[in-house]
Amino acid sequence: MAISPPTERLWWKTPIHRPELIWIIVAFLWGLVMFFMMIYWHAFGQQNLSTETYRTTPNAFYAKTEAMVQQYRVRDLNGLPVVRPPAGGDVYMIGRMWLWYPALELQKDQTYRLHLSALDLQHGFSLQPININVQVHPGYEHVLTVTPDQAGEFSIVCNEYCGLGHHTMLGKIFVVDGPGVTP
Amino acid sequence: MNASQFRTCPTTGLKIDLQAQSLIKANAVAAVVFLAIGGLFGLSVALTRWPAVHLLPADWFYLALTAHGLDVLLLWIIFFEIAVLYFASSTLLNSRLAAPRLGWVAFGMMLGGGLLTNVSVLQGQSTVMFTSYPPLMAAQHFYLGLILFAVGALLACGIFFGTLVIAREEKTYKGSIPLVTYGALTAAIIAVFTLASGAIILIPTWLWSLGIISYIDPLMYKLVWWAMGHSSQQINVSVHVSIWYAIAAMLFGAKPLSEKVSRGAFLLYILFLQLASAHHLLVEPGLSSEWKVFNTSYAMYLAVLGSMIHGMTVPGSIEAAQRKRGFDKGFFEWLRKAPWGNPAFSGMFLSLVMFGFLGGISGVVMGTEQINIIIHNTLYVPGHFHGTVVAGTTLAFMAMTYLLIPLIFQREIRFPRLAKWQPYLFGLGVGGISLFMMGAGTLGVSRRHWDITFADSALDFSYPEAAFLMLALNGLSAIAAATGGLMYIVVVVGSVFFGRKVEGKIALAAPSGPPAVATYGSSDSLRIPGTVVLVGVFFLAFVLYYFVNWKYLSDIWPMR
Numbered sequence: 001m002a003i004s005p006p007t008e009r010l011w012w013k014t015p016i017h018r019p020e021l022i023w024i025i026v027a028f029l030w031g032l033v034m035f036f037m038m039i040y041w042h043a044f045g046q047q048n049l050s051t052e053t054y055r056t057t058p059n060a061f062y063a064k065t066e067a068m069v070q071q072y073r074v075r076d077l078n079g080l081p082v083v084r085p086p087a088g089g090d091v092y093m094i095g096r097m098w099l100w101y102p103a104l105e106l107q108k109d110q111t112y113r114l115h116l117s118a119l120d121l122q123h124g125f126s127l128q129p130i131n132i133n134v135q136v137h138p139g140y141e142h143v144l145t146v147t148p149d150q151a152g153e154f155s156i157v158c159n160e161y162c163g164l165g166h167h168t169m170l171g172k173i174f175v176v177d178g179p180g181v182t183p
Numbered sequence: 184m185n186a187s188q189f190r191t192c193p194t195t196g197l198k199i200d201l202q203a204q205s206l207i208k209a210n211a212v213a214a215v216v217f218l219a220i221g222g223l224f225g226l227s228v229a230l231t232r233w234p235a236v237h238l239l240p241a242d243w244f245y246l247a248l249t250a251h252g253l254d255v256l257l258l259w260i261i262f263f264e265i266a267v268l269y270f271a272s273s274t275l276l277n278s279r280l281a282a283p284r285l286g287w288v289a290f291g292m293m294l295g296g297g298l299l300t301n302v303s304v305l306q307g308q309s310t311v312m313f314t315s316y317p318p319l320m321a322a323q324h325f326y327l328g329l330i331l332f333a334v335g336a337l338l339a340c341g342i343f344f345g346t347l348v349i350a351r352e353e354k355t356y357k358g359s360i361p362l363v364t365y366g367a368l369t370a371a372i373i374a375v376f377t378l379a380s381g382a383i384i385l386i387p388t389w390l391w392s393l394g395i396i397s398y399i400d401p402l403m404y405k406l407v408w409w410a411m412g413h414s415s416q417q418i419n420v421s422v423h424v425s426i427w428y429a430i431a432a433m434l435f436g437a438k439p440l441s442e443k444v445s446r447g448a449f450l451l452y453i454l455f456l457q458l459a460s461a462h463h464l465l466v467e468p469g470l471s472s473e474w475k476v477f478n479t480s481y482a483m484y485l486a487v488l489g490s491m492i493h494g495m496t497v498p499g500s501i502e503a504a505q506r507k508r509g510f511d512k513g514f515f516e517w518l519r520k521a522p523w524g525n526p527a528f529s530g531m532f533l534s535l536v537m538f539g540f541l542g543g544i545s546g547v548v549m550g551t552e553q554i555n556i557i558i559h560n561t562l563y564v565p566g567h568f569h570g571t572v573v574a575g576t577t578l579a580f581m582a583m584t585y586l587l588i589p590l591i592f593q594r595e596i597r598f599p600r601l602a603k604w605q606p607y608l609f610g611l612g613v614g615g616i617s618l619f620m621m622g623a624g625t626l627g628v629s630r631r632h633w634d635i636t637f638a639d640s641a642l643d644f645s646y647p648e649a650a651f652l653m654l655a656l657n658g659l660s661a662i663a664a665a666t667g668g669l670m671y672i673v674v675v676v677g678s679v680f681f682g683r684k685v686e687g688k689i690a691l692a693a694p695s696g697p698p699a700v701a702t703y704g705s706s707d708s709l710r711i712p713g714t715v716v717l718v719g720v721f722f723l724a725f726v727l728y729y730f731v732n733w734k735y736l737s738d739i740w741p742m743r
Contacts, residue, residue: 001432001437001438002362002363002431002438003428003429004432005359005360006359006361006362008442009359014441016443019711020492023492023718024488026722027491030722030726031483031484031485032483034551038551041553046741046742047553047739048553049556049742051470051472053468078641080642099641121318122318122401129626129646130740133555133557133558135466137469138401139400140469142468145742145743146740155644157629157632157644159631160631161245161319161631162319164245164310165639166632168641169640170641
C-alpha cells in the first residue's frame with residue numbers, strides 16, 4: 001500500500017505495466033508537441049509578444065508622450081486628447097492612476113510601434129473586446145509592434161489592481177478604415 | 184532524549200507519537216479556522232462580482248479580496264500541509280517526531296505571523312492584493328507577518344526532515360519510505376525552495392516599507408515573488424497527490440501500480456516545478472522569448488508529465504484493487520461500486536477529476552507563452568486556480584479530514600448525512616466557480632475588478648451581456664460552495680468537540696470483498712481498462728481545448 005513501505009525491497013527493478021508505459025510515452029510526446037508549438041508560432045504565427053524593452057523614467061516617458069500629443073492631437077473625448085499619429089510611426093501610451101493617456105486614432109491595416117509604460121504603479125493593458133492583455137511596469141518602456149486589422153472603437157481596461165479607483169480606469173483606441181474622421 | 188509517548192492505533196496498527204498527534208491536531212484546527220474566515224471573504228467577493236447583488240463597497244471589496252487570498256491560499260493550505268507532513272513522517276513511519284518543542288515554536292510563529300498580516304489587512308492599510316506588487320506598498324507589518332509565517336513553516340519542514348532521519352536511524356520501518364511519505368518529502372523539498380524565495384523577496388520589501396531601502400524593482404519582485412507564489416502551489420500538488428494515494432490505500436488497500444513510476448513522477452516535480460515563476464511573466468517587458476518558452480513549459484512539460492502520470496496511476500491503483508476485490512465486470516463496475524457515500528472517497532475522486540479537467544488543462548493552456556496574451560489577468564486566471572487549489576487541493580484535504588478525525592482525533596464523525604453530501608455540494612459549487620470565471624475571462628473580464636459596468640468612469644465601456652450572466656452563475660456557484668464549506672466546518676467542529684470517542688478498531692473500507700491487496704501478481708495480469716478509457720477522454724479534451732485556444736489567439740491583431 002502507498003502508506004506502507006513498498007513490498008518489493010528492490011521496487012526500482014520491477015517492470016512497468018504496459019498501460020502505464022504507453023501513457024508515459026504519449027504524455028511525453030504531447031509535451032514535446034506543446035513545446036515545439038510555441039517555437040513554431042514564433043516562426044510562423046502572427047501573434048507574438050514583442051520583447052523590445054528599454055529602461056525609462058516616468059518623467060522621460062511622460063515628456064515623449066506629451067510631445068506626441070501636442071503634435072498630433074485631433075480632437076477631445078470627455079477631456080481626453082485623441083491623437084492621430086502618422087501610420088507606421090511610434091505611438092505612446094501612459095498607464096497612470098486612473099487613466100490610459102491619451103486616446104489614439106489608428107488606421108486599419110497599418111503597423112504602429114506602440115510604446116507602453118506606467119507612471120506610478122503597475123497597470124494592466126487589456127484591450128477589449130479583442131482581448132489583448134499586457135502588463136505595464138513603471139520604469140520599463142515596452143514597445144509592441146501591432147497591426148490593427150479591424151476597424152471600430154476599442155476600450156482599454158486596467159486589469160492590474162492599482163488602488164481604489166482601479167475599476168474606473170479606461171482608455172480608448174479608435175481604428176478607422178481609410179482617412180478617418182477629423183472633425 | 185526519548186521522552187516520547189506512543190499509542191497504538193487499533194485500526195491500522197501504527198504507533199502514534201502523542202506529541203506529533205497534538206501538533207497534527209493544532210495545525211489542522213488552525214487550518215480549518217482560516218478556511219472558515221477566508222471562505223467567508225471569498226463568498227463576499229463572489230457576491231460583489233455578481234452585478235445584480237454587488238454586495239460590498241469598493242474599498243471593502245479589495246480588502247476582502249486581499250484577505251481571501253491570504254487566508255485560504257496561504258494559511259489554510261500551509262497549516263494543513265504541516266499537519267500532513269507530521270502525519271506522513273511520524274505516524275506513517277511509526278517514529279517519534281523530531282524536536283516537538285520546536286514544532287510548537289513553528290506553530291506559534293505561523294499563527295502569530297498569519298494573525299499579524301490579517302490585522303494589517305483588516306486595518307485597511309494593506310489592500311495590496313495577495314501578490315502585493317510594488318510600487319504598491321502595504322503597511323510594514325503585512326510583510327513582517329508573512330516573513331514570520333514563512334520562517335515558522337520552514338522550521339516545520341526541518342522537523343519533517345529530522346523525523347525522517349530519526350526513523351531511519353532507529354529503524355522504525357523496513358526498506359524504503361512509503362509512497363505517501365515520499366510525496367510529502369517532495370512537498371517539503373519544494374517548500375524549502377519556495378519559502379527561501381519568499382524570504383529573499385519579502386525581507387527587502389519589508390525594509391522598503393520601513394524606508395530603509397529606497398527602491399524595489401517591480402519586475403525583479405515579480406520574478407522572485409512567484410518563485411514562492413507559484414512554487415507553493417506545487418507543494419499543494421505534491422501533498423494532494425500524496426493524499427489521493429493515501430486515501431486509495433486506506434479505503435481500498437490499493438497499492439501503487441508501480442512504485443518506480445509514481446516515485447519518478449514525484450521526482451519530476453522536484454526537478455522542474457520551480458520554473459513556474461515564468462507563468463506570471465509571460466506578458467511582461469524585458470524578458471526574452473527563449474527564457475519564457477523554456478521556463479513556462481517546465482523544460483518541455485516534464486512536470487506536467489509528472490501530473491499526467493499520477494492522473495493514471497491513482498485511479499489505476501483503485502481500479503486494480505477493486506477488480507481484485509471482485510468488482511471485475513465490464514469497464515466501470517469498479518467505479519460504480521466504489522463507496523460513493525463515503526465522503527473520503529467521493530471528495531478524493533472529485534478532487535482528482537476536477538484537478539485534471541478544470542485546473543490541469545486550463546493551466547497548461549494559459550501557460551503557453553503566446554496564448555497567455557488572451558488570458559493574462561482576466562478572470563480566467565482565478566477560474567484556473569480555483570480548479571487546482573480549491574477543487575483539487577482543498578477538496579482533497581477535506582476528504583482526508585474524514586479519515587483524520589477517527590484516526591488522529593479519535594472521534595466518530597458527527598452528522599454523517601451532512602458529511603456524505605458535503606463533497607458533492609462543495610465540488611459542484613467549486614466546479615461552477617472555476618468554469619464560470621474561466622468563461623468570463625474568455626470574454627475579457629478583468630480579475631480584481633469591483634465594477635464591470637464602469638459606472639464611475641469618465642469614458643464608456645461595458646463587457647458583453649454574456650459576461651454578466653457568467654458572473655451571476657459564479658455568484659450562485661459560490662453560494663453552493665460556501666454552503667458545502669459550512670457543512671464541512673459543522674461536521675469537523677461537531678465531530679472534534681462533540682463526537683463520540685472512537686473505541687477499538689473502525690472500518691475504513693467498503694465492507695464487501697477481501698479488504699487488502701498485497702500484490703497484483705505478474706504484470707501481465709494487471710487490467711485497468713476503465714482507467715485507460717478515462718485517461719483517453721482526458722487526453723482528447725486536453726488536445727482539443729489546447730488547439731481551440733490557438734484558434735482564439737489567431738483572431739487577435741497581428742503583433743510582434
